Amino acid sequence: MKALLLTFGLSLLAALQGQAFPTVDETQNVSGTWYLKATAWDKEIPDKRLGSVPVTPMNIKTLEGGNLEVKFTVLIAGRCQEITTLLEKTDEPGxxxxxxxxxxxxxxxPSAVEDHYIFYYEGKVFKHRIRVAKLLGRDPEINQEALEDFQNAVRAGGLNPDNIFIPKQSETCPLGSD
Incomplete structure (x- = not known):
């Protein structure tokens, strides 16, 4: 009986976790310009000044076959560098x-708030698992409702909402950095 209850409880938990992260479907268009509104890591951020580092908008383009091309500019070693990343579609939507x-x-x-999405990353660096969540929106202004939805998603994903930081927006790479 205990094994049956445990199996039922674990399957219910798995179903609830699946509902906590509904993924984007094929009809939703994520192409266009997006602004990074907030980021959270599963590790504590050692330097809280990250929020003062300006971020530029990213451009997402849907490619043939459903892959996504993501372009953004980042300040590396005092120089602006454009980064292009290919997101390869899998068999699972989103x-x-x-x-x-x-x-x-x-x-x-998809966020519960229109024109907002959460990008949730999982990977391994030197045998250490990392998880990152990013809140993206169509405009640079912070939407409090979207931020609250992001905090709930961060909690549901097992990340610490105290590790959320909100970056400063910049339309272009900071002056004097090229």
């Missing part, structure tokens, strides 16, 4: 793989 120095799985999760 699930992609990417190779960004390591192989990661990416889940695109």
């Amino acid at each position: 699930k992609y793989t990417a190779h960004v120095g390591m192989r990661v799985l990416l889940f695109i999760i």
Whole structure:
């Protein structure tokens, strides 16, 4: 009887976790310009000044076959560099793989708030599992309702909402950095 209850409880938990992260379906268009609104890691952020680092918008383009091309500019060693990443579609809707120095799985999760998505990454670096969640929106302004939805998703994904940081928005790479 205990084994039956345990099996039932675990299957119910798995079903609830599946509902916590509904993925994007094929009809939802994620192409276009997106702004990084918030980020959370499963590890504590050692330098809380990350929120003062400006981020530029990213451009997502849907390619033939359903793969996604993501382009953004990042400040590396005092210089602006454009980064292009290919997100390869898997057989599961809303699930992609990417190779960004390591192989990661990416889940695109629609937010409860219109024009917002949560990108949830899982990967391994030197045998250490990392998990990152990012809140993206169509405009640079912080939407409090979307941020609350993101905090709930972060909790549901087993990440610490205290590790959320909100970056400063910049339309272009910071002046004087090129």
